[in-house]
Amino acid sequence: MGRAFWVRVILGLLVASAVEAADVHDVRLWRAPDHTRIVFDLTAPAEHRLLTLKDPARIVLDITDTALKASLTSLPLENTPITLVRSGIRDGDDLRVVFDINAAVDPRSFALKANAQAGDRLVLDLYDRDAKTETTVRKSTAESSRRDIVIAIDAGHGGEDPGAIGPNRLREKDVVMAISRELYALFERDAGFKPTLIRSGDYYISLKGRRDLARQRQADLFVSVHADAFKRREANGASVYALSISGATSTAASYLAQRENEADLVGGVRLSDKDELLAGVLADLSMTSTLDTSLKLGDKVLRRVDTIAHLHKRNVEQAGFAVLKSPDIPSILVETGFISNPGEARKLGTSTYQKTVARAIHAGIRDWFMDQPPPGTLVAWQKQQGGREYIIARGDTLSAIAQRFKVPLARLRDHNGLDDSRIMVGQTLKIPTT
Incomplete structure (x- = not known):
């Protein structure tokens, strides 16, 4: 055997040792209005292949050189197209996961590399083929034939993206969902207003997807509710933000915007989810009244929040929050407090304080629209009368x-x-x- 042979053998061994076998240490499932998401948490990156089989209908996921160390029997399959999940070994070391399905779906899979907030993951999305797009009808009253003001309420994070984590494992996604539902209930009782929840359950929506839903539902306002964390535990206070088309107004604003924009790293953005709102759209923002309205409306909300909570800053701040980049819908982001601050986390975790925060946000939004109702709305007609x-x-x-x-x-x-x-x-x- 020559020297070249041994060189090839050594190189082969080096390559083989560099390929780290992976374990699936957890499997999670979420149901969204238009799709089912399954997330495989991995100990290392792994290649995979997606197959669709018929008679009976099955979705097959083959994961190379991977072992299953998690249970598949406890996945919540209710209200999903999946009837059964099973697994097996093929080709020696490869993991095969089979999903039996009872409805037509469009499967899509992708890998997510480890980042500061989550490890390596493999994501399988099963999109309902007959999914109906939810729209909000700007209903009119028989009395005036005037439409309602549509308020799009966006509870931040969701699904595999818990958001910031506070003491006692208090999760941002749970706190802001509770506040958002209370805010929805308040507006639902208001004549002339029509609320809509961008995220109605515990599932992930991309930042662009949240803006798109607000546009589909013809929203007059987009309000995103958060309770973030900061590097220092002593940081405290509520804030209201609008989009910045230049730099952030403070170091904290820049930091929080960066954290919120990284939500897509945790939730995963499909390749087709490219953000088309580039420089041209931001330039359009500066030439319209959308950003000006966002700032003025945000100030109304901030003044109301000031009556029930300490403010982190006494003016509406601005930063490059991706979720606020709607060129035609006034958009604000409300940080209800720092969940990383033990004192604020204790309050944010209580139903009483969540309702108090919702009432303040509700009052601030009402203040603006009662003074500046959009033309053609019931509130505008009532003001005229x-x-x-x-x-x-x-x-x-x-x-x-x-x-x-x-x-x-x-x-x-x-x-x-x-x-x-x-x-x-x-x-x-x-x-x-x-």
């Missing part, structure tokens, strides 16, 4: 409300049959014509 209503929020006084709407205090009392100036949170006042 002098039939405005106002729901009292925490921190309101009757004299301040009278001053805000430019009506005499005595007239406001008489118009609502009040004997004095005592009011209650949640009470609805009728605002007389000036």
Whole structure:
């Protein structure tokens, strides 16, 4: 045997040793409105192949040189097209996972490299072939034939992306979902408003996908709810953000925007999910009133949040949040507090405080739209007819409300049959014509 032979043998051994066998140490499943996602957590990168088989219908995933160390029997298969998941070994060391399905799906798979927030993963998405796109109808009332103001409420993170983690494993995605649902309930009770939840359950949506859903539902406002973490545990306070088309207004704003934009690294973005909102769209933003409206509306929300929480900054901050890059929809991001701060995490984890935060955000948004209702809406028509209503929020006084709407205090009392100036949170006042 010559020298060349031994060189080839040694090189082969070196290559073989460099290829690290992988283990699947966890398998997770989430159901979204239009697809089912299965995530395989790996100890190392692994190649895979996706197959579709018929009679009976099956989706097959072959993962090279990989061993299954997790259970497949406890996956929540209810309301999914999957009826059974099984596994086996093929070609010696390769893992085969078979999904029996009972509905037509379009399968897509991709690998995600390890990053600061998650390890190597293999993702399988089963898209419903007959999925219906949810739309929000801007319903009109028979009385006025005027449409509702649509509020798109975006609970940050979701699914395999938990967001920031606070003390006692408090997860950002759970806190902001609770606040968002409460905010939805508040707007659902308001005449002239139509809320819609961008994420209605525990599943992942890309940042671009969130903007697209708001546009599909013809939203008048996009509000993204978060409770992030910072490098220092002592960082505290709530904030309101709008998009920046240049630099961030502070170091903290830049840091938080970077963290939020990395959500797609955790959740995974398919190759077809390319962001088309590039420099041209951002230039368009600067030439329209969208960003200006976002800043002014954000200030209304910030003023209301100031009545129930400490503010991190006393003005609306700006940074390059990808989720806010809608050129035609005013968009704000509300950081309800730092979940990394033990004191704020304790409050954010309670239902009482979650409702308090939701009421403040709700009141701030209402403040803006009652003053600046979009043309053609019921609220705009009511304003023209002098039939405005106002729901009292925490921190309101009757004299301040009278001053805000430019009506005499005595007239406001008489118009609502009040004997004095005592009011209650949640009470609805009728605002007389000036």
